[in-house]
Amino acid sequence: MTADTITAVDTRINARWMIPVVPAGTILNQHALLIQGDRIEAIVPQQEADRRFRARETLDLDEHVLLPGLVNAHGHAAMSLMRGMADDLPLMTWLNDHIWPAEAKFVSPEFIADGTRLAIAEMLRTGTTCFSDMYFFPEVAAQTASDVGIRSQICFPVLDFPTAWGDGPEDYLRQGADLIDQWQGHSHVRVGIGPHAPYTVSDGPLRDIVKLAESKSVPIQIHLHETAFEVADALEKSGTRPSQRLADLGLLTPHTQCVHMTQVDGSDLTLLAQTGAHVVHCPESNLKLASGYCPVDQLQKAGVNVAIGTDGAASNNDLDLFGELGTAALLAKAVAEDAAALSAHEALAMATINGARALGREDEIGSLETGKLADIIAIDLSDPFNQPIYDPASHLIYSQHGRQLSHSWIGGIPQVQDGRLTRIDVPDLVLRVSHWAKRIQQG
The missing domain is CATH 2.30.40.10 (Urease, subunit C, domain 1)
Structure with missing residues (x-):
C-alpha cells in the first residue's frame, strides 16, 4: 500500500x-x-x-x-422464565422438587421461544455476543437466536428418561442428528450434543453420543463433577470417578466442554490436560447452590482451557457475564489463597478467547484481530x-x-446502540414474560 x-x-x-x-x-x-x-x-x-x-x-x-464480544459458554436460556422461582435450596431439592416438575408442566415450544428471547435480550444488553445453550426444544432456541442475529452453540439434550422434547435417548439423538444437518455451515448457529450429566445418561447412550459427535464433527457439552455428592455416589456405585468413566467411553476430547468441575483431584487434572477437554466455570450458580468451588488457578496452571458461563437465570439469577467475571476473579483468589490468581486480563480472556476456544471458534471470534x-x-x-x-x-x-x-x-451489525437493543421489541417481550409469570405463579 x-x-x-x-x-x-x-x-x-x-x-x-x-x-x-x-x-x-x-x-x-x-x-x-x-x-x-x-x-x-x-x-x-x-x-x-x-x-x-x-x-x-x-x-x-x-x-x-x-x-x-463476550462468550457465555454455558446456560439454559429459556430458564430465564423461572428466575427467582425456587431460591435458597440445595441442588437436588431445587431440581427434583421444583425445577423438573415445573418443566414437565410448562415447557413447550412457546415457552422456549419467549424464554430464550428474554435471555438473549439480557445477554446482548450486558455484553454477550455468543452463547451456548442446553435445553429442551433446541430447534426453537436455534431459530430464535438466528432471528435475533446472535451467535450460539445450541446443545440438544440427552437423558435416559422421557421429557417434553422426546421419549428417550434414541429419540433425542435422532432429532439431534436432524438438527445438526439443518444448521450445518450456518454463520451464527452451531449445534452440539448435550448429555445432561453422568448420573442421568447411561453408558449405551454415551457411546452413541461419541459416535454421532465424531461422525458429524460437533462438540459435546456435559455437566460434570458439579457436586461432591455426584462424585461420591459414582465412586460408591462403580468405584470410578465420573471423569474417568467418560474418558473410558471416549467422551473426553478437545471437542468436549465440561461444565462446573467443582470437584477436581490430581487424576481429574491429568485427564483434562491429557485429553484437551475444556472446563466451563459457572461461579455464581455454584455458589448459590452451594455446589463447590472450581479450582480455576490450578486448572489453568495445568494447561486446561477454562471458559466461563452464567448457567441458567433460575440458579444465578442473572446473565450478566461481567458480574460473573468479577465473582470468578475474587473466588479464584480465595480458592487458590493467592491474590495474584486470575488477574483482570486473565478473567477477560475466560469470557472471550477461552470461550471461543472451548466452542471451537477461536479462529473467528474471541479477540479483536484483523480478519476476525x-x-x-x-x-x-x-x-x-x-x-x-x-x-x-x-x-x-x-x-x-x-x-x-x-x-x-x-x-458488524449493531445489536445495541446507546444502550438500546436494536433487534428485540422489548415492550412486547415484557408482556410475554408477564403472561408466563402469571401462569407459573398459578401453578
Missing part, C-alpha cells in the same frame, strides 16, 4: 481504550477499529486511520473501552463513580457490571 492509498470501509470506531485480548494483557490507547462487511479490516492509531481509511460511518467513543468477525462491544466508563481510571481492564472486572455497555456489534 502506498502512502496515498485510501481504503474505503463501512464503519470506523474511535475508542479511548481498546483491549484486543490477543496479544494477552494489551491495552491500546486512542486507536480506531475499522469494519468492512462482517470483518475487522484493521486496528490502527487514530491518526493513521485518518490517513489510510475513509468510512461511511464514524463513531467516536471518547470515554469507552472497546473489546471483543466484527463481534465487538463498547463499555462506557464515563460515570463519575468509575473515576479515576488507571487500568480499564481492572475496572471491567472489579468496578462495574455489564449495564454500562453502550454498543454492541455482531458481524
